[in-house]
Amino acid sequence: AQSVAQPEDQVNVAEGNPLTVKCTYxxxxxxxxxWYVQYPxxxxxxxxxxxxxxxxxxxxxxxxxxxxxxxxxxxxxKPSALxxxxxxxxxAVRDSGAxxxxxxxxxxxxxxxxx
Amino acid sequence: xxxxxxxxxxxVLKTGQxxxxxxxxxxxxxxxxxxxxxPGMGLRLIYYSASEGTTDKGEVPNGYxxxxxxxxxxxxRLESAAPSQTSVYFCASSVTGGFNYGYTFGSGTRLTxx
Numbered sequence: 001a002q003s004v005a006q007p008e009d010q011v012n013v014a015e016g017n018p019l020t021v022k023c024t025y026x027x028x029x030x031x032x033x034x035w036y037v038q039y040p041x042x043x044x045x046x047x048x049x050x051x052x053x054x055x056x057x058x059x060x061x062x063x064x065x066x067x068x069x070x071x072x073x074x075x076x077x078k079p080s081a082l083x084x085x086x087x088x089x090x091x092a093v094r095d096s097g098a099x100x101x102x103x104x105x106x107x108x109x110x111x112x113x114x115x
Numbered sequence: 116x117x118x119x120x121x122x123x124x125x126x127v128l129k130t131g132q133x134x135x136x137x138x139x140x141x142x143x144x145x146x147x148x149x150x151x152x153x154p155g156m157g158l159r160l161i162y163y164s165a166s167e168g169t170t171d172k173g174e175v176p177n178g179y180x181x182x183x184x185x186x187x188x189x190x191x192r193l194e195s196a197a198p199s200q201t202s203v204y205f206c207a208s209s210v211t212g213g214f215n216y217g218y219t220f221g222s223g224t225r226l227t228x229x
Contacts, residue, residue, distance in 0.1 A: 009155075034217050043119075043205055043220035044158075090157065092217075102148075102173070103218060107157035 002027045002095040006106035013081045014114050021076040021089050021109045029097025033074040035065055038088040038108075047089075050074060061085070081113045117141050121206050121221035128196040128228045136191040136224050138206030146209045147189035148173075148218065149181060151202040158205065164189055196228045 003026045013019045025031055032051055036044040048059025055067045065076045076089060091106040119140045128134055140147065148163040160173030162181040170181050178200060180192045189208075193200060203225050207218040 036217075036220075041223075043222045044207075044218070045220070046217045049217055102160060102163060105150075105158040107155060 002031075002093050002104045004091050004093045004104055004106040006089075006091055006109045008109050009107075010110045010112065012112045012114060015083055016080050019078050019081040019085070019111065019113070021091075021111060023074045023076065023091030023106060024072050025074060025091070025093040026072060027093060027095035027097075029095045031072075031074075032094040032096055033065075033067060034092040034094075034103065035059065035063070035074075035076050036090045036092060036105075037061075038090065040087075044090060047076070083113045083115050086111055086113045119206055119208055119219050119221035121204075121224050123224060124222070125225050126227070128193075128226065130196060130198060130228060132196050133192065133194050134196065134226075135193075136204055136206075136226075137188070138190065138221060139188045140206075140208040140219070141187065142208060142219060143186070144208035144210055144219070145186070147183065148207045148209075149179075149189070149191045150205045150207065151175065152205060152223075153202050161191065161204075193226075196226075198228045200226065201228045202226060 005024045034049045035047040038044045050057050050067045058064045088108045090108050092103040094103050122137045145166045149161040150158040159175045164170045164183040167186045182190045203223050205223050206221040209218045
């Protein structure tokens with residue numbers, strides 16, 4: 001079975017400071033990992049993905065994430081937070097060895113960037 | 116613009132009423148999904164359709180039925196609505212197999228059952 005955990009319900013960061021939103025996963029095979037962002041009253045939008053290759057992946061809006069196989073983590077990062085980054089962030093995983101193509105989502109982390 | 120379209124955007128039902136949530140995508144995706152989003156629970160998969168003509172249960176299928184009408188359309192039906200089904204419902208689609216693109220989500224249907 002595949003699962004993903006986002007240990008923080010909420011993250012607060014001052015504008016201009018670096019931000020990290022944490023994600024850990026569990027799969028039996030190799031993971032496909034994703035980050036999505038949800039703005040109020042909107043659907044989820046794709047930010048970035050890790051499928052294979054370089055452990056540091058870059059995505060939309062200046063976000064990046066680092067895949068760490070030994071720690072089974074895929075933390076989302078940004079060097080300098082903007083107020084407009086305030087949103088709900090979801091990590092998702094799919095086991096590449098699984099028979100289905102379902103994504104399993106974490107419970108989400110609310111990011112608040114304080115001016 | 117290409118994407119996933121959900122209707123309606125908002126709905127209030129009385130307990131016991133039925134309704135169908137509609138979803139259509141124009142990206143030629145094979146797979147489609149229905150999720151519900153509840154505070155503190157994240158997104159939970161209700162049903163999915165890996166390809167036209169197939170549907171399978173997800174994590175929380177009780178109280179729901181689905182129909183994959185054609186490649187574009189995937190509807191979710193509540194036969195007898197209950198207050199526990201008050202939620203925001205999202206439809207999504209993806210390319211099956213070539214999974215590099217993740218999911219594309221609709222903007223959601225906010226359902227209240229009173």
